[in-house]
Amino acid sequence: xxxxxxxxxxxxxxxxxxxxxxxxxxxxxxxxxxxxxxxxxxxxxxxxxxxxxxxxxxxxxxxxxxxxxxxxxxxxxxxxxxxxxxxxxxxxxxxxxxxxxxxxxxxxxxxxxxxxxxxxxxxxxxxxxxxxxxxxxxxxxxxxxxxxxxxxxxxxxxxxxxxxxxxxxxxxxxxxxxxxxxxxxxxxxxxxxxxxxxxxxxxxxxxxxxxxxxxxxxxxxxxxxxxxxxxxxxxxxxxxxxxxxxxxxxxxxx
Amino acid sequence: xxxxxxxxxxxxxxxxxxxxxxxxxxxxxxxxxxxxxxxxxxxxxxxxxxxxxxxxxxxxxxxxxxxxxxxxxxxxxxxxxxxxxxxxxxxxxxxxxxxxxxxxxxxxxxxxxxxxxxxxxxxxxxxxxxxxxxxxxxxxxxxxxxxxxxxxxxxxxxxxxxxxxxxxxxxxxxxxxxxxxxxxxxxxxxxxxxxxxxxxxxxxxxxxxxxxxxxxxxxxxxxxxxxxxxxxxxxxxxxxxxxxxxxxxxxxxx
DNA sequence: AATGTGCATTTCATTATTTGCAACGGCATT
DNA sequence: AATGCCGTTGCAAATAATGAAATGCACATT
Numbered sequence: 001x002x003x004x005x006x007x008x009x010x011x012x013x014x015x016x017x018x019x020x021x022x023x024x025x026x027x028x029x030x031x032x033x034x035x036x037x038x039x040x041x042x043x044x045x046x047x048x049x050x051x052x053x054x055x056x057x058x059x060x061x062x063x064x065x066x067x068x069x070x071x072x073x074x075x076x077x078x079x080x081x082x083x084x085x086x087x088x089x090x091x092x093x094x095x096x097x098x099x100x101x102x103x104x105x106x107x108x109x110x111x112x113x114x115x116x117x118x119x120x121x122x123x124x125x126x127x128x129x130x131x132x133x134x135x136x137x138x139x140x141x142x143x144x145x146x147x148x149x150x151x152x153x154x155x156x157x158x159x160x161x162x163x164x165x166x167x168x169x170x171x172x173x174x175x176x177x178x179x180x181x182x183x184x185x186x187x188x189x190x191x192x193x194x195x196x197x198x199x200x201x202x203x204x205x206x207x208x209x210x211x212x213x214x215x216x217x218x219x220x221x222x223x224x225x226x227x228x229x230x231x232x233x234x235x236x237x238x239x240x241x242x243x244x245x246x247x248x249x250x251x252x253x254x
Numbered sequence: 255x256x257x258x259x260x261x262x263x264x265x266x267x268x269x270x271x272x273x274x275x276x277x278x279x280x281x282x283x284x285x286x287x288x289x290x291x292x293x294x295x296x297x298x299x300x301x302x303x304x305x306x307x308x309x310x311x312x313x314x315x316x317x318x319x320x321x322x323x324x325x326x327x328x329x330x331x332x333x334x335x336x337x338x339x340x341x342x343x344x345x346x347x348x349x350x351x352x353x354x355x356x357x358x359x360x361x362x363x364x365x366x367x368x369x370x371x372x373x374x375x376x377x378x379x380x381x382x383x384x385x386x387x388x389x390x391x392x393x394x395x396x397x398x399x400x401x402x403x404x405x406x407x408x409x410x411x412x413x414x415x416x417x418x419x420x421x422x423x424x425x426x427x428x429x430x431x432x433x434x435x436x437x438x439x440x441x442x443x444x445x446x447x448x449x450x451x452x453x454x455x456x457x458x459x460x461x462x463x464x465x466x467x468x469x470x471x472x473x474x475x476x477x478x479x480x481x482x483x484x485x486x487x488x489x490x491x492x493x494x495x496x497x498x499x500x501x502x503x504x505x506x507x508x
Numbered sequence: 509a510a511t512g513t514g515c516a517t518t519t520c521a522t523t524a525t526t527t528g529c530a531a532c533g534g535c536a537t538t
Numbered sequence: 539a540a541t542g543c544c545g546t547t548g549c550a551a552a553t554a555a556t557g558a559a560a561t562g563c564a565c566a567t568t
Contacts, residue, residue, distance in 0.1 A: 003257040003525075003555070004297040008318075015325030023516060033557050038517070040555095043258040048357040054399065055459075057516065061326040063357040066364055069323035070380035071269030072315040103302040103317040110320055126324035145308065205309075257526070257554075278544060287528050292546075311545070511568070516561105523556070531548085538541070 006032060007040045011049060011061065015126070020058035078210070079110060081243040082201070086111055086212065089236045093214050093229060096121040100129055100136050101210040102144075107136050110210075121194050121215040132157045132171050133164045135186025135196035136211035139237075142179035143200040143208040149175065163188040183234045185226060188218065195221040197229040199237030204245045212237050260286060261294045265303060265315065269380075274312035332464070333364060335497040336455070340365055340466065343490045347468050347483060350375040354383055354390050355464040356398075361390050364464075375448050375469040386411045386425050387418045389440025389450035390465035393491075396433035397454040397462040403429065417442040437488045439480060442472065449475040451483040453491030458499045466491045 013029050014021055021029075027037040041059055044050040048064025073079055082099055090097040090113040100107035106128040114120055131137035131152045141149050153168045165171045178184035186196040198213035214229050221229075267283050268275055275283075281291035295313055298304040302318030327333055336353055344351040344367040354361035360382040368374055385391035385406045395403050407422045419425045432438035440450040452467035468483050475483075 002297045004261040004294065005301060007258040007261070008298075008301040008303065011322055015322055015329070019329035024514085034516080035518085035558090036556060039256075040258065043256045044262075046358065047259060047262040048359050048362075049262065054401075061322065061329065063355045063362050063364070064359070065319065065323045065326055066355065067357065067362045067380050067382070068265055068269055068315065068319045070364065072319055074379060075269070075273035075315065101317040101320065103321065104300065105302050105318070108302075108317050108321045110317070110324065125328060126321050128321070147308075255554095276544080277546095288545080289529085289547080290527060293526080509568105511566100513566080514564090516563080518561070519559090521556105521558100524554090525552105525556100526554070527550105527552070529549095529551100532546080533544105534546100535544085536542090538539100 003040075006030070006036075007044055010037065010040055010044065011065075014050065014059060014061050020053065020056070020060045022058055026059065078244065082212070082240045083111060085236050085240050085243070086113055089212065089214065089232065090115075092232060093216075095214050095216040095220075095229075096123065097212070097214050098123045098136075099210065099212050100140075102140065102148075102208065103128070106130055107134070107140060107211060115216070119217050119220070121191075121196075121217065123215065130158070130160070130190065133160050133186075133189040134213075135184045135189075135198035135215075136213045138171075138174050138178050138186065139184035139198040139200045139213070140208045140211045141175045142184060143202060143206075145207045160190050161188055161192045163192070165189060181230065183230045183237075185230070186213075193218050195226070197226060197233050199230075199234040201237050201244075202241040210240075212240065257294075260284070260290075261298055264291065264294055264298065265319075268304065268313060268315050274307065274310070274314045276312055280313065332498065336466070336494045337365060339490050339493050339497070340367055343466065343468065343486065344369075346486060347470075349468050349470040349474075349483075350377065351466070351468050352377045352390075353464065353466050354394075356394065356402075356462065357382070360384055361388070361394060361465060369470070373471050373474070375445075375450075375471065377469065384412070384414070384444065387414050387440075387443040388467075389438045389443075389452035389469075390467045392425075392428050392432050392440065393438035393452035393454045393467070394462045394465045395429045396438060397456060397460075399461045414444050415442055415446045417446070419443060435484065437484045437491075439484070440467075447472050449480070451480060451487050453484075453488040455491050455498075456495040464494075466494065 010030055013026055023038055027034045041050055045052055048062050050059055051062040052059050078101060086097050086099050094115060096115045097113050098109055099111040100109050109123055109125055109127040112123050112125055129136050131141055141152060153172060157166055159166055183197055183199040188194055194215055195218050196213050196215040198211050200208040201210040203209040214233055264284055267280055277292055281288045295304055299306055302316050304313055305316040306313050332355060340351050340353050348369060350369045351367050352363055353365040354363050363377055363379055363381040366377050366379055383390050385395055395406060407426060411420050413420055437451055437453040442448055448469055449472050450467050450469040452465050454462040455464040457463040468487055
């Protein structure tokens with residue numbers, strides 16, 4: 001395990017649990033020696049990615065992370081382009097809408113607008129969605145680079161509910177169906193009682209870079225609703241791609 | 255130089271220049287060997303902090319950074335609490351307003367609302383503001399922990415304009431005046447022709463954690479304007495602190 | 509006040525990772 | 539065909555990371 005991997009796993013731990021963590025707890029959770037853990041944290045602090053409370057000695061994520069994320073957004077304005085579309089979709093459907101972006105680890109939820117209804121689906125910002133168990137993931141895979149799709153089909157497919165797709169063949173079928181349809185339909189694969197409809201967001205090269213999804217409680221989703229949502233979600237996904245890269249296919253990021 | 259410091263310096267380089275960079279350019283800019291640079295990048299890619307274009311082989315910042323920043327925001331909702339106040343202040347003043355957060359390297363600009371006027375001040379999101387040369391920095395220092403203030407006074411004070419405060423004694427005077435007033439007044443210390451008024455945002459322990467500032471072209475700022483702005487900026491800064499930590503002093507982050 | 513416990517921090521010899529050189533193969537230009 | 543540039547890989551040398559143990563600190567208990 002490389003040193004940078006260790007350092008970043010500490011960031012993940014700091015981000016995952018309580019807002020602040022003690023050295024001993026971090027070391028235990030990460031499986032590193034206390035001394036090692038501390039030296040990694042010191043390095044991260046010097047770079048502004050971690051902060052330490054002067055008095056309690058507790059560690060927390062630092063503002064340097066916000067800075068890096070803002071610099072990225074300045075270079076590739078995914079949120080700036082997508083947010084208005086997500087808002088429109090949320091207003092049009094009245095259900096929870098979430099937006100995600102591809103990362104090595106899965107689809108990262110980068111924006112959520114929750115339905116105003118009492119019975120609604122809740123997704124956490126920053127959550128990583130598994131490719132095989134969510135509508136977003138399947139919509140993504142349907143238009144993803146071959147290499148990525150194969151990687152998921154070949155890898156493990158852990159079950160999150162009794163409805164999670166567990167074998168590669170079925171998953172491949174769902175992906176193919178989503179590709180034909182232009183959007184995917186997720187039925188309780190990640191969370192019970194939740195139906196989702198998702199569409200890919202395509203990059204300049206025509207391959208997926210993310211997904212947009214509408215999620216609603218199962219009780220509120222009739223077949224006709226699903227079909228109606230499918231159409232407008234697909235349009236929303238395409239709209240985001242066009243805002244990001246222009247209407248001309250094959251064009252590169254500015 | 256620790257390995258993590260090297261890796262993070264690559265992230266800074268990727269964020270600083272063009273949206274995408276080639277290996278050779280990165281290695282040259284960072285001063286690392288080509289092989290070293292590549293291995294660091296591979297580690298960062300495995301963690302999702304960097305992405306590589308499959309065909310062009312160019313590197314760019316990855317979505318994992320957004321994820322970490324979102325997790326931080328979930329733990330410490332600085333933007334969520336501050337943005338409405340910034341918006342109100344922008345509406346009330348009609349000038350550019352920007353919000354910054356303390357980091358080891360300086361004050362990080364985390365939100366900006368630009369004035370609608372044609373002649374307006376422009377600040378970049380993610381920019382790092384020098385403590386000694388900006389109204390925000392001096393407002394921050396006025397209520398910062400003693401150790402941080404001393405560090406700045408002892409350190410170098412590079413000049414950005416002919417108006418930048420260059421010696422520690424003058425800087426200390428300005429900081430003391432800001433402390434007495436509750437807000438700072440910046441006169442072209444960072445950019446010529448720009449006047450700013452800034453107030454600190456105080457943490458649970460009463461020390462600064464950031465700053466909020468109004469920036470306007472010098473031609474539009476009479477003495478009376480400055481005084482008026484000072485009052486409302488100070489109130490905005492206090493409002494943000496209260497939203498974050500509640501009105502009770504000495505209370506810790508949830 | 510003294511003792512004990514749990515924590516963060518520092519030290520240092522050992523270990524293992526990181527490093528940089530150099531060589532290779534691909535690709536485009538000359 | 540030759541040249542130059544780039545990304546990638548192998549390998550011995552150099553350096554940074556490691557973990558056990560010691561130290562110091564603060565707080566709680568006796």
